[in-house]
Amino acid sequence: MIDFGYSLTPSSTIEIDDADMSLFDELCAVEPDAIKCMSCGSCAASCTAGVFTDLNLRKVLLGLQRGCEEDVLPQLKSCMLCGKCHIVCPRGINTRHLILSICKIYNI
């Protein structure tokens, strides 16, 4: 192929049509509170690991909802299951339980 000296940049658009939501649906079946999140950010703000790593539970949940699990799941490896996010969540989501279920269903 001729090298023209430039390359194509992949689009950053999230194509919802192509998202495979089967694992997320499976998650919601065992963790119906997964869709109660209103993205307030309390979990990320209180996270003991989040200040040293990229862990952000709000972004993880949103990423799963948009079918971008590959982008967000590695974050969960930094979670120490301290449970501070559970204490602050205004929607009362059992975040620790939710994180464990995510790990189980998405096999991480």
Added chain:
Amino acid sequence: MKRNVLIIGGGPAGMEAARRIRDYGHTPILIEKESRLGGHLAKWHKLFPEGESTEELLTSLTADMEGINYFTDTNIVSINKLKNLYVAIFSNGISVQADAILFATGFSMFPAEKKEEYGYGIYNHVITNADLEHFFNTGKDPRIKEPKVIGFVHCVGSRDEKAGNRQCSKVCCATALKQACEMKELYPDATIYCFYMDLRMFGRKYEDLYLNAQRKYGILFVRGRVSEVSEDIDGRLVVKAEDTLVGKPIRITMDLLVLMAGMSPCVENPKIASMTGVHIGEDGFFMPRDLLYRSVESHSKGIFFAGAATGPKTIPETLNEARAAAMAIDHYFKQKA
């Protein structure tokens, strides 16, 4: 002495005020430009926060109309001030002398076709909140065909200076969630998205509506204003927005898009204001004496306001203002006597 009160507008504000004014012993004369009473409310099917029936509310509002003179299909031709009286001429040729006037002129729906990028009136599957209520009432709309993916666009013609409406229309967030849940009941397999800027669930039970929409109906929320809509080769809608919480643009193909058209000032406000000298705010809504303490009084003696004439309001706020206006009018007569 019996006094005449001219009430302009036969929506919930005008109807409620008319009965209260009659109960104070005065004579209400109600005029409505459309062929039936009820205003925008009469076109709705169910109401937030708990799916209350519009028909029941209208029945309560019209149950006791004895002693209320009302004219439908009637407009104001002119209003002139004569000392302490107003003389109004109607389009049906009747003229009345009124001791006080109540503006219950409400709002005009924002014309959704003005937001051309959303394609209302251009694409086959773009409808408005009012169209969807009509569908709930009649079961008929050729644009709704077993939709699998449905989107609701909040703030269409609200919080939009370019569209001429800087204000929040107040009722659309709750209406969108109510309608999204109703659609999910009709089409349980559909995936439903709400595109919002802020979810303004300010009233009692509204937050429960939000929680129900998430938990019970699985409505998905995207924080971001839809930027543009196009149609693909199969006639489905391609919707673009930024998911501002993810920080990336998203694209979804949909079968139905519902635009939450907001409340614009009533298009006849400038005409009525010029006849009576009442003030109009920068936003186009009538300006009361002040926004806190005298919210139902105008700057002109003997002229009062109720309901969405002075800005977007919910039904209970409108009804309470109608009662407050009736009381203010009675108080005004007592002071004059």
